[in-house]
Amino acid sequence: MDFSLNEEQQLIVDTTRRFVQSEIVPLEDHLDPDAGSLEPSDYDRLVAKTQSMGFYGLDIPEEYGGPGLNTTTRALMAIEMSQHRAGLYNPCYGVFGGAGLAQLYEATDDQKERWLYPTLKGEKKGCFALTEPSGGSDPARAIQTRGIKDGSEWILSGSKLYISGADKADYALIFARTSDDPGRNGVTAFIVDTDTPGFHVRRVVHTLRATHYATELQFDEMRVPEENILGEVNGGFAIANDRLSRQRIPYAAGCIGPAIRAQEMSIDWAKSRETFGSPLAEKQAIQWMVVDNEIDIRHARYCVLEAAQKADSGERFRTEAAMAKLVATEASSRVIDRCIQIHGGVGVTKDLPLERWYRELRIRRVGEGPSEVQRLIMARDILGGSFK
Amino acid sequence: MGIRLEKAWMDLNSETIASLPAQLGVYHVANSDGTVLSVGYAGAGHLFGMRSALEEELDLHGDQATKFRFEFTANYRSRWDELLMLHLHDFGQLPSHQKAEQSRVGRLSPD
Numbered sequence: 018m019d020f021s022l023n024e025e026q027q028l029i030v031d032t033t034r035r036f037v038q039s040e041i042v043p044l045e046d047h048l049d050p051d052a053g054s055l056e057p058s059d060y061d062r063l064v065a066k067t068q069s070m071g072f073y074g075l076d077i078p079e080e081y082g083g084p085g086l087n088t089t090t091r092a093l094m095a096i097e098m099s100q101h102r103a104g105l106y107n108p109c110y111g112v113f114g115g116a117g118l119a120q121l122y123e124a125t126d127d128q129k130e131r132w133l134y135p136t137l138k139g140e141k142k143g144c145f146a147l148t149e150p151s152g153g154s155d156p157a158r159a160i161q162t163r164g165i166k167d168g169s170e171w172i173l174s175g176s177k178l179y180i181s182g183a184d185k186a187d188y189a190l191i192f193a194r195t196s197d198d199p200g201r202n203g204v205t206a207f208i209v210d211t212d213t214p215g216f217h218v219r220r221v222v223h224t225l226r227a228t229h230y231a232t233e234l235q236f237d238e239m240r241v242p243e244e245n246i247l248g249e250v251n252g253g254f255a256i257a258n259d260r261l262s263r264q265r266i267p268y269a270a271g272c273i274g275p276a277i278r279a280q281e282m283s284i285d286w287a288k289s290r291e292t293f294g295s296p297l298a299e300k301q302a303i304q305w306m307v308v309d310n311e312i313d314i315r316h317a318r319y320c321v322l323e324a325a326q327k328a329d330s331g332e333r334f335r336t337e338a339a340m341a342k343l344v345a346t347e348a349s350s351r352v353i354d355r356c357i358q359i360h361g362g363v364g365v366t367k368d369l370p371l372e373r374w375y376r377e378l379r380i381r382r383v384g385e386g387p388s389e390v391q392r393l394i395m396a397r398d399i400l401g402g403s404f405k
Numbered sequence: 406m407g408i409r410l411e412k413a414w415m416d417l418n419s420e421t422i423a424s425l426p427a428q429l430g431v432y433h434v435a436n437s438d439g440t441v442l443s444v445g446y447a448g449a450g451h452l453f454g455m456r457s458a459l460e461e462e463l464d465l466h467g468d469q470a471t472k473f474r475f476e477f478t479a480n481y482r483s484r485w486d487e488l489l490m491l492h493l494h495d496f497g498q499l500p501s502h503q504k505a506e507q508s509r510v511g512r513l514s515p516d
Contacts, residue, residue, distance in 0.1 A: 049450045050448075050450070051448065052482070184511025185509075185511045185512075211512075218511070218513050218514055219513075219515060220408070220515065221408070221483065221513065223483050223487075224483075227479060227481065227483060229483060230483040230486060230487065
C-alpha cells in the first residue's frame with residue numbers, strides 16, 4: 018500500500034498546518050486552557066477565511082456544496098487540524114464548519130428542507146440521541162425508549178444518556194424501539210424538534226472534558242408525526258450503524274495530531290532541558306520513550322491511512338476502521354503519557370496542553386465504540402472469514 | 406448531590422477573599438437581598454484562582470455586590486454552563502450583571 022501523498026494532498030496538508038500554527042495556536046495563548054470556543058469575532062473571521070480557501074464544510078458531500086474530499090485527504094486534514102490545545106475534540110474550534118448529522122443526507126426532500134439545509138446554513142443545530150442508561154456499546158439490544166403508533170403520530174417515551182449538544186439543539190435524531198423485535202430489526206429513527214412537548218434535558222453530565230458536558234434526556238409521551246421518521250419503520254439501526262462505521266476513520270485520525278505535537282514538544286524539551294550535567298536527550302531512558310512514541314505514531318498513522326484508502330477504493334473497510342480506531346486511540350494515549358513523563362512537573366500543569374490531551378484521550382478509548390467492541394468487530398470478520 | 410449551588414453566603418470583601426485557597430471553581434455573586442448578580446468561574450487563567458476571580462468581581466461590582474458563595478471544581482467550565490442553565494430555568498433570564506449571551510446558554514429542565 019502506498020502512503021505517499023499526491024501533490025494536491027501535500028498542498029492541503031501544508032496549508033492546514035500553516036493555518037493551525039498561524040491562526041489557531043496564537044489565539045489559544047489568550048484563552049482559558051480548557052476553552053472550547055473562540056471569541057465570536059475571531060470565529061467569524063476565521064470562518065470567512067476557510068470559506069475563501071474553499072475548505073468550509075469539510076464533511077459536506079460535494080453535491081451539497083462541500084469540497085468533495087475523499088476519506089484519505091480528510092483523514093490527513095484531521096491529523097493536522099488537531100495539533101493544538103483544543104484540537105482533539107474541537108479541531109480548529111469548528112471554523113472549518115460541520116456537516117450536520119450525516120444521516121440527514123438520506124432524508125426525504127421535505128425532511129431535508131426542514132432540517133438538513135437549515136443545518137448546513139448554520140441556522141439549526143441537531144444532536145444524535147442513541148445511547149441509553151441501559152448501555153451504549155450494544156445499542157441494538159440496549160434501546161428501551163419506546164415508540165407506539167397512534168393514528169398518524171408516534172408516541173415516544175424513554176430516556177437517553179451521554180448526549181452531546183442536546184441542550185442547544187433545535188432537533189434530535191432519536192432512536193426508539195418500535196416493534197417486539199429485541200434486536201436491530203425493531204429500532205426506528207425519528208427526527209424530533211426539541212421544543213416538542215415532552216422533550217426534557219434533565220441533567221448535565223460532567224466528564225473528564227472540563228469544557229464540555231453531555232446531557233441526560235427524558236421523553237414523556239412525546240407525540241411525533243409519522244413524516245418525521247427517517248428511513249423505514251424498524252430500519253433505524255442500519256442508519257445508526259452506518260454512522261458508527263464511517264465515523265471511525267476521522268475519529269481515529271484526530272487522535273494522532275495531539276500525539277505528533279506532544280512528540281515535537283518532548284523532543285525540543287529533551288534537547289534543551291539538562292539534568293545531571295547533560296540534556297535529557299542524551300539519557301537512554303528518554304531516548305527510548307521518544308522512539309516508542311515514534312513507533313506508536315507511525316503505527317497509528319499507517320492504520321488510519323490503510324482504512325481510509327480502502328474506504329476510498331470502495332473495498333470493505335470495517336475491520337480496518339475498527340483497527341484504526343483501536344490503535345490510534347490507544348497509541349496516542351501512550352504517547353501523551355510518555356510525553357508528560359519526559360516533561361516532568363510542567364507536564365501535568367495547565368501551562369502546557371499535555372494534561373488536557375491526557376484527560377481527553379482517555380475518553381477516546383471509550384467513545385464511538387470502546388476498544389473491546391473494536392476487537393469484537395475485528396474478531397467477527399477475521400474468524401468469520403470475511404477478512405482479506 | 407444537588408445540582409444547585411447552595412453553599413453558605415460569605416461577605417464579599419478583600420479580607421474574606423484573601424482567606425480563600427487559590428483553587429479553581431465556580432461562584433455566585435449577590436446583592437444584600439440574595440439576588441444573584443452574576444455566575445462566574447475561577448479558571449486556570451486566573452493567577453490565584455478563586456481569589457483573583459472574586460477580586461475582579463469586587464472591583465467591577467463592589468458597589469452592588471455584597472456577598473458570594475463558591476464551589477471548588479476542576480470542571481469549572483462545564484459547571485459554569487450548568488449553573489447558567491439552572492439560573493435561566495429558575496428565573497427565566499440570566500443574572501443582571503452576566504456577560505454571557507442568553508442565546509448561547511442551553512436549556513435544562515431538572516425538575
